[in-house]
Each structure stands twice: as C-alpha cells, then as structure tokens.
Amino acid sequence: MSTESESATWSGIAGWYDELLQAGSGPHQLAAETTVRLSPAVHGSDVLDVACGQGIASRALARAGARSVTGADLAPEMIEAARRHEANDPLGIVYLVEDAATLRTLPDAAFDLVTCQLGLMDIPDLTAALTAVHRVLRPGGSFVFVLAHPCFLAPGAQTVRTAEGRPGRLITDYLGERFWRSPKPQGVRRAGNHHRTLATYLNALPACGFTLELIEEPPAGALLARQQPVYSAIPIFFAARARR
Template sequence: MRAKYDDVATEYDEWVGAGSALDDAAFTELTGDVAGQEICVVACGQGREARYLAGRGAVVTAVDLSEKLLERARQHEETQPLGISYRQGDAHTLDGVGTDSFDGAVCHMSLMDIPDLDGALHSMARILKPGGWYVVSITHPCFKTPATGELVDHVDKSIKRTVGKYYAEGYWDGPGAHRSALPVGAYHRTLSTYVNTLTAADLTIDQLREPPGDTPIWREVPQLLYIKGHLSPARQEKRHD
C-alpha cells in the first residue's frame, strides 16, 4: 500500500523540523517520565515524537506506512543517534510488532489521518503490556469539522468559530488545504465515535486535555484534543481466556 505522505515527505519534514525538542506542553505532561520504558510510536512520520521520547530515555520503536517519511526519520537518526528502531508498517494492524510488548504507545497528531480507527486502536491495545498506557492527540473533532469558519462580531469585534457538518463522518480535504504542499486531508469523526471506539478496544480514558492555542480563535475554542488512558483489565482477561 502506497502512503499519501510519500508524495509530500520532503515538504512535511521541512515543516515539522528535524529537532528532538517538542514544543508541546500537553504531550510532555501526558507522557510524563518515560525513562527506561519501551514505547511504540504509531504513525511516527519523520520521527519527531520518537526522537523526543528517546531523548528522554525511552526505548523507542516507531512505525509508519510511508517509506519516504521513514527515510527522513532514519537520516535524522544517523545525524543524532538515539537508538530508535524504525519499521515500515500499517497502523491498522501493526503486523510484526509483538503482542504485550510495550509499556506505552503514542499516536501524536496522526489518528485522524488513519482510515480504520477501530483497527488502529485494537492494534495499539494488542501491543501494550498489562497495565500499559497510551497517549493520542488529534485535531479537535468538535471544532475542526468539514464545514468551519471564523467570523468577527460586528458589535464587540470578537472572533468566533463557526462549525458545520459535525455529523458528516468520513474523509475530507479540509485540514491540509491551507498548505499547498500538504493537501493530504483527514478523516472526520464525532467525539462520541472516538470515545466509543477507544472503549471497544479496551482502552480506558484517564485524562483529556484541550489546551488553548496561540491565535485569537484557538484561544476561544480548542484546536486540539489529547487523550491519555491505559489498557483495561478486561483486555487482560480476554487474553487469558
């Protein structure tokens, strides 16, 4: 299967940046102290989050469908060796990634790009050790929908977010349209779809974060949603049946 990001790997790498520093307070807080932990980065792209976690002492395996992005990730690893193992693979199945293998799994700003949400979350659950944790982040499903916009109040000049087609789940081109080099689109889903699919995969939800952004409209409503949780005891019981 050819990855859409193969066509924009160079532009995406330049946009994201090579450094292992990750300026994302919510991600930093939710992943916490990862020193000595074995972590799988699902849909790792060009490896930014993998490098960040490895730089904090984690033993990192990173998986992505795009061989072109993995080439970039491996180039960064050669420049700054952190012991990251990069694998080409499909997030839907994580074939070749061992069951009960990882203390934690992360999927940072990628889950909305993956067509089969159920498959991806069940695969993340499969690779976690008993009691293992996960952190995922996505564009906020309530405020980044297939029909959104901004308007200025004619009285107080405040900026407001308009939202439409919230229930229109499926692929759309909107998220990348503002960057001509990265028109890869994404999959819109309702908040309840995310919550229910996590639950169906036996992934509990422990924390949610909706940090304010750095532009006027994203200081009014959240642009991103972060979720942290762990593998539920129910999954452990299923594995031993």
C-alpha cells in the same frame, strides 16, 4: 482536472511536511509537548510511536528518557525523513514502515507506552488501529493520543471574526463522519483525513478494551498563539490517555 490538493498523499507531501516542522510549527510543538506531558513514567519505558511521521514525537519521547523508542508509519517517505533526523542526531530510535491497522511485525505485549500524535484521524480503520495498539501494549500500559480537535477542525470549518474582531471557528458540518481534504494548497490536511465525532473516538476506547484516564484540550503555546491566534481561546487539539 485534479489539483495537487485533491490528490496529495502523506508520501507525496513528506518532504514539505518535514520542512514545515523544521521551520517551527506552533501546532506540532504543542502536540509534542502534550504527548510527553500526558505520557506517564516515560523514563525507562519501551515506547511505540504510531503514525510517527518524520519523528517529532518519537524524538521528544527519546529525549524524555525512554529506554527504547520505536516509530512506525505507513509512508516510506516519512520514515526516510525520520531516519535522516536519527542519522544527524542519533537518539537510538528505530523507525519502521508499518500499518497502524495491524502493527504486523510488532510482537504482543512489547511496549509500556504507545503514542499516536495527530495520527488517528489519518487512519481509515479506527477499531483496527486501537485493537492493534491494545495487542502490543503490556497489561497496565498506556495509550496517549493527540487529535486535531474534531469539534473545531471539522470538515469545512473556517476561522471567522466576530463584529468585535474576536477570532472564532465557524462549524457547519460536525455530525457527518467521512473522509475529507482541506482545499488549502498549503494545508496539512490536504492529504486527507477521516472526520469522526468525539463520541466515536471516546466510545471506541472501552469497545477496544481501554479505560480512559485523562483528557486534555491544551491551550496554545506562545508560537501557536502568534501563528494562529484563534487557538488561544479554542482548543486546537483533543488529547487523552487510556490504560490497557
């Protein structure tokens, strides 16, 4: 018998996800701060936010002064949630239902900055997505992404405590790249995601025409440290900026 966590999809959990973020999610707050901090010269830029979900990063980039922000996501329910936020608090963001693997309706060399916050792990074909991002970026444009840290959020990873009571992460299966789902009924990753090693992500960048510029493993902010203390000493995210 299949449980909800065995069949969850991003469309199916879009309403739940939107409520989670609106209630105040430490990981998502840190992710959005990281996306904006790593983004060069947002002011006056044309920005595409890939796998934008309900638009948390798109809104942060618009508030940071982008000239235009386009948010794209494959799940229509996520785009509906993003459009509701736009209707309630207009920032001029345009949201599209769009597959990151092709970005089919978006023209070549149309954006100064492309961001992908907590999305690359959810996209099955990494090479196709990076190739599409490269195509829509202007020459010299930047790609900023934030990942659930593949070293510490690998399949089956558990938060444990040392004998002295210090929290840590127990990793038992890092090298096995595959699609997996968190078995937690309220886990964000119950919708499933593609585990890849850090080497796979980093090697994919030059293979798709990017030059890596900057890497960050951001420490927890106050909210995340309170919600999940283990991420004060271990990075929850791996973030990077690459240039076309």
